[in-house]
Amino acid sequence: MGENHTATPEIYLSEAHRLIAAVTEARLMVRLFGSLAFQLRCPTFSHLRASFNDIDFGGYNAHAKAMAEVMARLGYAENREVFVLTEGGRAIFEHPTHGLHVDVFYEKLDFCHTLKLSGRLEVDAPTLPLAELLLGKMQIVEINEKDLVDTFMLLLEHPLSETDKAAINLAHVARLCADDWGLWRTVTMNLNKTKELAVMYAALNAEQQTRVVNQAEAILHRLNAQPKSFAWRLRARVGDRVKWYNDVEEVNG
């Protein structure tokens, strides 16, 4: 994903809202994710994050053409090469005026791990469901402080539940992790990193640090309680001897 240095956070936020309004009016099943989604869904703690790199959406391939038309009407130019090279899995748009990059992933988010979107875009709006927002961060193998801070925001703002209704759906997260040892490995590693950073993070008060740690521990407990498939147990025995994640290639928009 490309990085734009001229756009301020305010430009990013207002543009995200403009895009959301446009896709909503066009009735497209396209949902915001990434750091800007955390801003929208965690308003109480949005102050913890001050900078953004791009605007990310997830959608269904059936809406790719319509999405390209919406983006064109909003003044964006598409990098067609990316769409072709990814066989319709991804589209990158750039605005010639403010230089913002918009990245749209179709059918799945393919990073260190793959998160399928089928059936999930209907669950929530205008962002991906909270479970996917969490997983989107927790699946990053080389997670950085900004990603962990986004995670703090989510865990502070939202309760944990076994459903998607106004909560982080742990049943869904646990099912995905119980079926994919590699995903479980990365997610649990990052939940532990979340706990480690939270207790040292000066921008959180003591009560907030405790809440983040307790939330992360509750998620870890839930993941470990989920019965594991045979494939998971077999893969677990091999462990880190074999690489368990994909390398993420930078695609220049």
Add this chain to the structure above:
Amino acid sequence: MTLRVRDLMHTGLLTCPPAATLGQVAALLAQRRVHALLVAEAGQPPIGVIADIDLLAGEWLSADAESLQAMQAMTARELMSTPLVTIAADADVSEAIRRMHTERLHRLVVSDNAQAVGVISVSDVVAHLGRAPLGRRTVAEVMSRGFVVCRAETPLAAAARAMSERRSRSLVVVEASGRALGVVTGYDLLPTLLENSTARTVADLMHPPVTIHPEANLREAVDMMVRHHLHRLVVVDAAEPHTMPLGLISTSDIVAHMAAPNSVWQHLSS
């Protein structure tokens, strides 16, 4: 009389050393024609079990040269299942069956006086079921449900290889829907060894399938085989005769039935 685990178990321990590579374990499994080995140092108690399905991890996770190397270096100790799940030799077989079913296990290590003395597996239990006294049977009870199929355009060399590798004396030729088009046997392939043979695919050699329904009794099956001088019949569902056959009943199946310890052929009236 109550059936005990010791009555059905396989006595003795088939083991592999903990340091054995996956390739070495595979060779031992194939050589001993078993599905699992206990992992143990020579003269020591077993510490785990490694089964054929565990070895699938080798092929499954070898996506590139690096991961292949990692899997080639993996040992039985690293891939085995632990802890050992044991059952007492004097336990009722019903307890073994219940545990295998509820705990989704294929085998239990049998212990006697805190020592591992054997293994009882699902196969041991099923073999015992098969030894129940029997009367005259139906085709369904004797036939082989697994059989080798191929399409009509299969080259003859490929057909021969399939028969050899699968240790099958015949191939059922099917179309895309599964309907049986014919049968080709090793005997049918003999003429292709002659110089003037123009046959190229199984379609050139196959003969029409002679079918029977699974509910037919053995005498009916044998009657058809004798009258048509056939070594096998294709078993089809009477309700859906144009779908994939249900199995094959062959002379081998019938002979195996006759040789079974509890068959009427072994319980002769005096």
